[in-house]
Amino acid sequence: MKIKDRITGLKRIKAADLRPHPQNWRIHTQAQREALQGLLCEVGYADALIARQLPDKSYQLLDGHLRAETTPHTRVPVLVVDLDDAEAAKLLASxxxxxxxxGSDPAQLDALLAGLKTDSAALSAMWEGMTSKVAEAIAPAEFKEIDETLETAYCCPKCGYRWSGSPGGAGDSDGDA
Incomplete structure (x- = not known):
C-alpha cells in the first residue's frame, strides 16, 4: 500500500482567521466546550488543528473547529494539508x-484516570462519564452467552429475512398471519 504524505507544513495561525468548513457535521455541547477550556487552561495546546489553503490564500479548517472557536485570539498550531474538495470532504467525514x-480497556482507563488531578469541574465530569460509558458497554459476568449460529426455520420470499418461531409472528398458534 502506497500512502501519500499530504502535509505541506506546520504554521501558527490566529484561530479567528481559520475558516470553518461549511460541511462540518460535528455539534459541540456546552459540556464539551467547558471540558476543552479546562484542558487548554491546565495543559495548553498539544495537538495541531488541520486546515487546507484555499485558492484565495485563506485557510479552511478540516479538524479542530471547537479548538479554534474556543481560542479565537490565539495563534494556534495548524498542520496544512494539500487536499482537493473531495479529499477534504473525506477527511472531514472520517x-x-x-x-x-x-474500543476501550476499562482496567487501563481506570488506571489512567486514577492518577489524574484537575481543578476543572468540567474535566472531572468528563472523566467520570468516560468510566460509566465503558462500564455500560461491558456485559456483566453472569450475562448468558447466546449461540449466534441458530438455525432458522422461515425465510421471507420477498426480502430474504430469516427467523425462527411461527411464520405469522408472536402469538400466532396456527401459523396464520
Missing amino acids: LDSLASMA
Missing part, C-alpha cells in the same frame, strides 16, 4: 468517525 470506532 477523522472523528475513525476515532469513535476504537
